[in-house]
Amino acid sequence: MGESFSEALSARLVGSGHLPLTREERLGGLERLGLPASGAWTRASWLRLGEELEADRVVLGWFGVEDDQLTARAQLLDVRRLTLSPLLEEKGPFAQLLEVQTRLAWKILRYLDPSFPFSQQAFRQRFPPSPLSAFESYVRGLLATSREQQLRYFLQAARSDPGYSPPAFWLARLYFDDQDYAAAAPWFARIPSDDPLALNAQFYLSLCYFFSGDVARATEALEPLGDRLPVKGVWNNLGVFASRRDLHPAALGYFNRALEADFADPDVYFNLGLHHLRRGEWQDAVRALAECVALNSNDTEAHFLRAHAFEKMGRQQEAERARQQAVGDNPALALSLERRQLDFDRLQPQLTPRLARQLPHGSSTASTRAQHVAVHVARGEHLLASGRIEEARQEFTEAILLDPDSERAHFLLAEIYQRLGRLPEAVSELKAALWSQETVSARLRLAELYLVQNRPAQAREQVRAALALDPANAAARALEAQLAAGPGTPEEKPQ
Structure with missing residues (x-):
C-alpha cells in the first residue's frame, strides 16, 4: 500500500x-x-x-x-x-x-x-x-522478489489496461536487463511520447536497437532526446552511434557537447579517442586518451588503446610503457584486449541512475501513547546513565516510533550516536529534535558537533539561533567567544 x-x-x-x-x-x-x-x-x-x-x-x-x-x-x-x-x-x-x-x-x-x-x-x-486491478498487479510486480513473479504481475497489469504505461515500461526493463533486446523493444515502443516515462523509454529503446546491430535505428530513436533532454548521456551515446557509422563531423559534435555538459568525464574522452583510432587519427587519439587516463589512471583499456596509437606512430618506447600500464605481465589480459580490437565503446547505460509508513494502529488513546513514550524515554535515560548504550538506543528508538515528535528522545539518541562516533547520525537526530521543538540545548549540541566536524560557519549559525532563544545564556556566549577567537571558514558546503 x-x-x-x-x-x-x-x-x-x-x-x-x-x-x-x-x-x-x-x-x-x-x-x-x-x-x-x-x-x-x-x-x-x-x-x-x-x-x-x-x-x-x-x-x-x-x-x-x-x-x-x-x-x-x-x-x-x-x-x-x-x-x-x-x-x-x-x-x-x-x-x-x-x-x-x-x-x-x-x-x-x-x-x-x-x-x-x-x-x-x-x-x-x-x-x-486505471482499473484498480491493473494498478494492484503493477505494485505487486514492483515488490516481487523473483523475476518470474515480476514478469507475471507486470504482464497482468499491462493486459488489464493496455494504456497504462508503467507496467509496460518495467516489463521492458526486465527483458532489457536479461539482454533480450528483441523482446524489450516493442514494450518500450508502446510508451506514448507525451507520457512521463517517454524519455527513459526512448533512451532504452535506442540501446535495444544498438545492441541488436541496428545503429541507424538507434540514432533515429535517440536524436529527438537531444532537443528535449540535452544531457551528457544523450550526447555521449549519439557520439558512439555516429562513430560506429563513420559520421565523423557528427561524432565530434556530439562528443564535444557531452564534454560541455561534463568536461571531467573520462568515458567521453575515451570514446573520443576510440573514434579517432577508428579513423587512423593517431595523434588526436593519443590526446583524448591522455585526458582519459589523467582522470582515471587505472583505466586498463585506455592505456591499451594509447599503446596501440603509439605503435601506429612508431613511438615504440611510449607504446611499451602504455602497454605495461595496461596489462603488466598478464598475457591472458593482453590477449583478451587484442581480440576485442576496437570494440570498446562506452555507452551511458541509463538516462537517470537516480516514505513514510503508517504508525502502528491500535486502540490506544493519545494519552496512553504519550505515557508509553515517557516510559521508553525514562528507561533509556536510566540505561544511558548506566553505560548500557545499545539498550538505551533501542528504548529511544521505540519512543520515536511511537511519537516522531519526541524532542527528548531525538536529543538523547543524538547523544548516543555522538558517543559511538557516528556524527552524521547524531547531527540528523539533533535536527529532528529541533524540528520537533526549538531548544537552546539542542542548538548548542549541534554547534559543538559542527565544530568537531570542522564546520565553524554552521556552528556559528547554531549559536546565533541559541542566543535568539536565550540572549543571556552563558554556555552560548562562551561558545560564541570561542568561535570568534578561531580562524573561521568563510565558505563551506551547505548542509
Missing part, C-alpha cells in the same frame, strides 16, 4: 514538470544508509535519506483505512531549511484509491507552487485512473 502511494504520487509529479527520485535511487540510498526498504521510519531517517540523495524535499505520508474509507495525509520536508509544510489530507472510498492519490498530488503541487495552473478537476482529467 505504501509503495502504491510512492508510485502514484511520483508519476503525477513527473507529469507536472517535477523530477522526483526514482524507486531505484530511493532503494539505493536506503541500502547505503543501512536502512530497511520497509518498516516504520523515524523523521530523522527520512531526513538522512533526503540528505544522502541530495533531495530538495521529502514527501512524508500516512494512510489509514476504516470501514472501507481511505484517509491519506502528506507533509513536505524541506531538507535544507528543516521546515515542514502544513498537513495535506484527502479522503475517499478505498475503491477510489487512485482518485484519492491524484487529489493529494494536486494539493502537493499547489503547495509547491500556489500559481499551479490546473484546477483540481483539470488535473484529475490529466491522470484518468
